[in-house]
Amino acid sequence: MYAWIWRKLPFGLAGKLTGSVLLAAAALALLWFVVFPWAEPLLPFDDVQVTQDSGVPDGGGDSGVTTETGNPGDPGDGHELPYDTDQNNTPPPSPRR
Template identity: 40%
Template sequence: MYGFIWRHIPGPRPVKILVALLLLVAVFLLLMEVVYPWVSTLMPYNDVSV
């Protein structure tokens, strides 16, 4: 899978490294801002009663 992504990024090696890092940052931000907050609302530990 990573080879597939690496082969399809255009440009020489430094450009590929930069684009790959930008993709990693984008995936990280998507997970932190969208996916994890949505999943945390589904978790049962939010229904705490004392």
């Protein structure tokens, strides 16, 4: 298909290069201004739902962002990690032959 387009473009090498750039620009403009705006409502990229409870009643002025103090591995913060964070317990890689 591209070879057929290249053969059909007029005016020698300079015309073919210019025509190729114009065809590519036209295809990008068609996508940018027609296809993408049409498809945007059909795509779920803007469907963001944050369901974390901030602990503040509605209208409390909190943005929903909570901050915690202390280290994440401390026992008392309600988050217990299922692995040791003080050292690396993975075995060394085996030598390849």
